[in-house]
Structure formats: C-alpha cells, structure tokens
Amino acid sequence: MTTPLLDTDARSKLRISFEFFPPKSPDGETGLIETARELASFQPDFVSVTYGAGGSTKEPSLRTVDRLIHEAGIADTAAHLTCVGASREDVDRVVDQFVDCGVQRFVALRGDGDGGVGSPYQPHPGGYINAADLVSGLRKKGDFDISVSAYPEKHPQSADVDADIDMLKRKVDNGAARAITQFFFDNDDFERYLNNVRAAGITIPILPGILPVHNLSQVSKFAGMCGARIPDRLRETLGPLDDRPDERTRVATMLAAQQVADLFERGVHEFHFYTMNRSTMVGAVCDLVGFQRHSVPVRQTA
Template identity: 60%
Template sequence: MALKNEGRGRNFGISFEFFPPKSEEMEGQLWDTVAKLQDWDPDFVSVTYGAGGTTKAPTLSAVTRFLSQTPLATASHLTCVGATKEETHQMIDTFRKVGVKHFVALRGDAPGGVGAPYQPHPGGYANAAELVAGLKSVGDFEISVSAYPEKHPESRDTAADIEMLKRKADNGADRALTQFFFDNDNFERYLERVRAAGISIPIVPGIMPIQNLTQLKRFAGACGAVIPAFLDERFAGFDDKPEDRAKVAAEVAAEQIEDLVRRGIGDFHLYTMNRAPLVSAVLDNLGYSRRASKSAGAAA
C-alpha cells in the first residue's frame, strides 16, 4: 500500500463501532475483540442501540464496562422511536450517570423492522433532528448523527435526505457518520452536495470491512447501500478459501481508505462487527501505527 510505503503512520483518525452482545458467548467475543483493538487508540468507539430501545439494557451494560474498564472514549447510540420524550430523557440521564458524554443520535428503525411504515410516537421526538435538539436542551453532549451517501431508503430523494442532515447539523450535531458505501466517487459527489447545502460539520465515512459478501448483500439491500459489481470480481473463487478471502477483504477496505485520504478525508468510522482480525489487517495494510495500550488488559 502506498500509504505504508510513504511511512505516513497516523495521518488520519479512526473510530470503531461495536454492538451489544446477545449471549454469553458473544459477550466473550466482544471483550476479546476490544482487548485486541484498543491498542489502535481510536478517537472514540460507539455502541449500538436497538430500535425502540430493544437493546437498551445490553447497551447500557456494555457502555458502562467500556467506560469503567477500558481507556476508550465511548459514545452510546440513542434512538427515539417508540418512546415518549420523558422516556428518552430518562435514558439520557441513565447514560449520563455512568459517564456518557457523547451520543450517536438516531431516529431508529420502525418497531416492525426495516421497511415497515414508521410512525413517530405521539409523545416523542419525531426524528433525529428533534432528538439532537432534545439532547442539547438537557446537556452539553458531543453528538454524532447518521448520513447516507446513497440516500436513506425511506427518504423521498437525496435533496430531502440532505435537508434532514442540515436540520441535524443546525440543531447542534458535531459530526455525521455515514452508512457504509464502496463507491468513493459517489461519496465525493454527495459531499459536494452536502457542502453546497451549507452543512459544515465533518462527514466521516463509515467503512465496512467485508466479513461475508453474501450476508453483506442481504443487509445492504435493506439499508439502501449499493454493492458494486467489482466486489464480486474481487472475491470470486475464494468461497472455500477463508484466508485468501480475508486477505482480499483487508485489501479492499484499505484501498478504499487510502483513496479517500488522497481525496482529503481525515477520519474514518470502522464497523467492526465485534471482530478484531479483519479490522487490524486493514489498518496494518495501511501502515497505521499502533500505540501502546493506555491500560493493558483492561478489557480482558
């Protein structure tokens, strides 16, 4: 990789996303992954939160452990779907009491799942822009929000999507973390439209190292992300060769980040899927330098 050859080390920032475990086995996997990834010294990590608060207890448990047992700055996702404003504020206060100072504010999927009709709770926040304003009204939180280079699947069009992003920024969001994508030209066009709309907050690309292309295609179809044909070509012939497949996956993600860095992008949000090897391989390919753990073994 060119970045490695140039010895540029840490010339961009990184953050990681994790999801709360749903079983004892997944719990062990999460904290093993955290122990292996924390030496990359990300700017922050985030922990997801299910629609309607369906994972609020596991999310709270995971966030509490991140904050108390690791050196990692930790953000909690927060959704407003299916909750009154009072209930949302109670959750904000609960997270604040365990030390959360950074939220990833999201509307959340409809309780019926992706694709089901969305109806705001009559006593709640109607969307993420309102949730951002609500967060700002009760505390001086750092706030990240979502952005969709290929349009949110429920948005009327890209212009409406960008208008919603502008509302979130105007209400106090500090940055936007994008849905994963693989077409950097498309992202650059999107970013130009975002800036033309007067949105100045950082737009941080979400990078999805491909653990399983078939599963990713199913997930992408539900969230509106496009899987380019070149990915089929890159992974062709490796279905029964896990080591070779993992090598290709690391190369694809590293090449995407390298290209975006050359286009002037300075921060990246990596979707870890609670697995360390592929994320580490991507950063190794880029020559990204590790730093000594601030608290060795803290997450073990």
C-alpha cells in the same frame, strides 16, 4: 512486514473510530471487551455502541457501554440512541442512565420502524419526531458530543437526495458535531455526496463508514435493507472465493485498505469502522493503511 499504503506524513493525519453492537451472551461480552482492547491500540477518537429500536437492547447496550468505559478503559464511548417506540420522557431517562455510566457522547438516530429495517416509520405519540428533534433534545439536556447519520447513496426512505441533505442540515443546525455515513463501497458515491453536502453549507466532519467484507452474502443482505450498493467489481472479485475463506479474507482486507487509502487521497482523514465485534480483519485493514498502534495499559477488573 507489509509496507503501509500511506506514507509517514499521511499516517500522522489519520483519525479513527469503531462501532460495536451489544453481544447476546456472556461469552460474547467477554469477546467484545477483548476486541475493544485490541482495537484501542489504534487510539480511536471514540467508539460507539448500537441501540435497538424502541430500546429493545437497552439493558445490553447500557451494560456494554459501562464495560467498555470501566473495563476496556475507553472513556470516549458513545451510546447510540433512537426515538422509535418511546416517549420523550422514556428517551430522556435512558440518556440519564447512560450519563450515570460516564457517557458524554451520543449517536442520535431516528431508528427503523417497528417492523425492522425498511418498515415505515411512525413517530411515537409524545416522542421525538425524528433525529433532528432528538439532537435538539440532547442538546437541551447537556453539553454532549453528538454524532448523527448520513447516507452517501440516500436514505432509502428519503424522497430524494435534496430532502436527505436537508434533514442532515436540520440535525447540524440543532447541534450535531459530526455525521457518520452508512457503509458504502464506491468512493465516487461518497465524494459526490460530500460535494453536495458542502454545497448546502454543511461544514461538520463527515466520517465515511467502512465495512470490511467478512461475508459477501451477509453484507449483500445488509446492503439490500439499507439501500447501499454492492459494485459488480466487488461481487466479481470476492464471489469466486467463497470456498477459499483465507484467500477471501486476504483479498477483502486489501480492498478495504485500498478504499481507505483512496479516500485519504481525496482529502478524507477521519474514518469510522463497522467492526461486527471482530478485531482481526479491521485491525489488519488498519495496519495495511498505516494507522499506528500504541501500547494499551492492562486494566484489572474488580
């Protein structure tokens, strides 16, 4: 058995959460429930389910959230929510639908423009203007636990870092309880960002978004769209392993675990994993770091 990267005392301080996206098929839904049950053994603080711009995945998101709560038994399931392409009334109705499913947690996001990631954003007439406005609307509707996004390398559409942090402060002032960052691979970028956030008087938890590299070319594409940087050392390490998938997975798993362990040594105790709806690699990373697994009761579906 591999010795965890963190010792017993360190492991007792770790907290974790996971992100999923709505599957596109019944088989995918079944697979996701199995994945969620597997990762539930780490006793996450919460899990979250993404939501397409303009409600493009509204029904799949609602169904996924409902199944995670009632079949996988993860009561602390957070629903992502965006304000793109929808009026305030439409967004508020979706909030009510999530609440009817048992949701008390939301991840409030502006969302990408109608043209997809990287396209210009235009507020919907009569809609929430941005994520800060959406947080305010959610806070008026109920005593929800609200998370928001953060960008260690700056949001690609922000004028500069100061404007980016100012927007985060507005979201916090309106009621956000924590921020979850875009994925990144250089911990110096995160530490620099966190120092700037704290200097601006923002005290909420900032959870680093961790993305184990299942596929380097796919992750590079994601990074290009959202303004994240792939360090040369990562490309040089994983690039030559494209034709050796088993070794690539082993090395990528260790790199992600080392990233988490290094962040812990820098004072970070809470982590958010982008799972890509897979449990094997994320679970292996968590095991390497030393996150504790616990038995999960088997739930019978109706």
